[in-house]
Amino acid sequence: MVETDSDPNVTGSGVEPPVSPEVRHRFSLLEQYAPGEGARWATELWCTPPVVEMSLRMPPGVPPSTPVEAFWEGHRIAGAxxxxxxxxxxxHGWGGCQAHLGTFIKPLVEAGYRVIAIDLPSHNDSEPGDLAPGRTTLIECAKAVQAVVDEFGPARAIIGHSLGAKAAAFAVAWGTSAQRLVFLAPMGNFPVYIDMFTARHGFGPRIRDGLSRRLEQRIEMPLADTDISVIAPRADNPPLLIIHDPDDPDTPYETSEEIVGIWPNAKLVTTKGLGRLAHYRLLRHRPALNAALEFISD
Incomplete structure (x- = not known):
């Protein structure tokens, strides 16, 4: 379970913008008098990628790129x-962008690989899916990953961060070809995040339960089935490397331990001392980069 600060409006690393007191007050009223309306509003907020306060610029030394695109169910995915x-x-992860994994590009190119980075649906230059602009779901993100690999060829590896790791896991479970998977602080099990979301927005069990029902209707599957641990025991899963820091307040380190314990041919590399911003510092951490490169090239 992810611990939260004493102020329920501040959870995780605090990279996401805070929820305003006005929004929290409105949710508290809806919890009492109109939980159905509160659940509808909460569902739209849940499906809206946040504005993550990290640079959209590629790190120094990344060579010029060539734009690429792919389509899933008629929706355009932008990439490079x-x-x-x-x-x-x-x-990338929820609310992220291509540049968040930019540190991996130059070493991978120098190692002889073609690197393709994408923007997930409703992120940056990619189009939305079936929901309103600016909204998407894990399932849509997984479909986008599947479409990109179908377009540009079987993967030597897929490197996914946070929700991007979960999207990659589901794409592979649906038949996407990948020889290796690297998960950086993969997204944990669903109850962790709905608890954090509930605390941040200041509503209670009535809206929480309605939100869960609406999300299951939207993705057409039980929320419990969105956990990586559900598909981890598959015998045909490719070898997996997970890199995670126990200080990470945004995704539970214990979930990575659980996944490695049941995923055939999986390994966990533990980083140390990345602090409250571990979830994002991991993406520029040289030991993490080196471990991923070694695993992919093995």
């Missing part, structure tokens, strides 16, 4: 490509 060789796909 570097180098030549077997493809390695980079999949």
């Amino acid at each position: 490509s570097w180098g030549a060789g077997e493809p390695v796909y980079l999949v």
Whole structure:
């Protein structure tokens, strides 16, 4: 379970913008008098990627890219490509962008791989899916990953951060070809996040239960089935490397331990001392980068 601060409006690393007192007050009233309306509003907020306070610029040394695109169910996914060789796909997390995994690009290109980074649905330059602009779901993100790999060829590896790791896991479970998977602080099990979301927005069990029902209707599957642990025991899963820091307040380190324990041919690399911003510092952490490169090239 992810611990939260004494102020329920501040959860995780605090990279996401805070929820205003006005929004929290309105949710508290809806919890009492109109929980159905509160659940409807909460569902739209849940499906809206946040504005993450991190740079959209690529790190120094990344060579010029070539724009690429793919389509899933008629929706455009924007991306960029570097180098030549077997493809390695980079999949950012919720509210992220291509640049968040930019540190991996130059070393992978120098190692002889073609690197393809994408923007997930309703993120940056990619189009939304079936929901309103600015909204998406894990399932749509997984479909987008699947479409990109179908377009540009079987993956030597897919490197996914947070929700991007979960999207990659589901794409592979649906038949996407990948020889290796690298998960950076993969998104944990669903109850962790709905608890955090409930605390941040100041509503109670009536809206929480309605939100869960609406989300299951939207993705057409039980929320419990969205956990990586559900698909981890599959015998045909590719080898997996998870890199995670126990200080990470945004995704539970214990979930990574659980996944490695049941995923065939999986390994966990533990980083140390990345602090409250571990969830994002991991993306620029040299030992994490080196471990991923070694695993992909093995």
